[in-house]
Amino acid sequence: MEVKILKETTETVVMIEGRVDTVTAPELHEQVSPLWNEAGITLVFDCEKLEYVSSSGLRIILSTHKMVTAKGGKFILRHLTAEVRSVFELTGFSRILTIQ
């Protein structure tokens, strides 16, 4: 898994490439959790190159959503592939999260 964080003028984009599973999820947590403290942030996870996500990744995504919105920010998921989207639909996360 590779994570790139791009701070743009209106939003912060986290580009995730590869797999987020039990092995790589701690690394994702480590990289994105510092962003949770930024009040009013618009945080985007760009999942165009995210090939696979399991519950380990979903937990981090859900925590990110909770922390960011608690501090008045916005959390958005963008460019999900059909397979990754199916995991969000399966778990009902697609109803809670903003997916573009």
Added chain:
Amino acid sequence: MIQVTHLKKTYSNGLEVLRDVNATIQKGEVISIIGPSGTGKSTFLRCLNLLERPSGGSIVVDGQDLMSSKTNVPHLRQKMGMVFQNFNLFNHMSIMDNLCIGPVKLLGKSRKEAEQRAIELLEMVGLAEKAKAMPSQLSGGQKQRIAIARCLSMEPEIILFDEPTSALDPTMVSEVLGVIRSLAQQGMTMVIVTHEMRFARDVSTRIFYMDQGIVYEEGTPEEIFEHPQKERTRVFINRIRDYCYSIHSPKYDLYQLQAGMMQFCQRYFLSQPVQFRVQLLTEEVLQLVPLDKGEVDLALRYSEKNETVSLELLMPVGIVSVLKDKSRQPDELSMSIVEGLCSAMTEVVEDYPEGPRVRVQFELAKI
């Protein structure tokens, strides 16, 4: 008609082919013997007419013990015709001579009587015009039909077929099966070792599934093909392919496991979405199972017949309650993914020599 009890066959090199075969065959029955290669199907058939000498047990035909020294074996053999995979025709004789030699020499018929019957039989197998031909002039399917006619010329009470179509070109299989089918309709008692599952299902009154040197499961075609009761029968009937992996500790290699599974999926041309779901199901299921309580054997199974994919875990007893306990955190999410991915989940406790183990099966929902 035939009662087989505790039949054993061990070759001189110690290879035990038949371990303990028990079977009863009644007059008018059509028994198909199916099963994987090397499980003793042909050996069993050959023991029935003493082409192979059993190492133990008994075969009683119409009240006569085949193994008894007092039994007139040639006479008993006449009651049991045999059709072989490779036809075994006399290649230096015409078709008519092939059909007449037995009745004349062993049944004491006149040549005229034998020829008259031979013509009837050749008509029955659709080869009346080949009476004067030599075996070398016939196709494989025609040779096998002649072999059946020759067998019938000896007026057997039962016919044993040893893989009668396995040496044939696929285009010739149906002509031979057609003849066997018509014999079944006439009420001929037959025992057929075959790999033609559809034929076995259509023509048989009972199926013997042989495995591990025994008649592992027997039943009507519907029982065996639709509702097989035993694991190995199910695997064989549903043409189940599997990929197995053993997990010895919580620090198992997830990537090695999933790479093996993907290779397996690709081998059987499973779609990308299915491959994705197989990976997800495996990872989530393994989050639900405490991997520090003993070895977990995992099998990804694909049924070519039903086109279904399932994941099976064989684990020490005691893990069941963990799987069923949905309130256990942080696995609630894993459980909801597993439930979303699967159309069925079953759990059974099975006995093994080393003690009971739990078998849990997750059937992936079709997309």
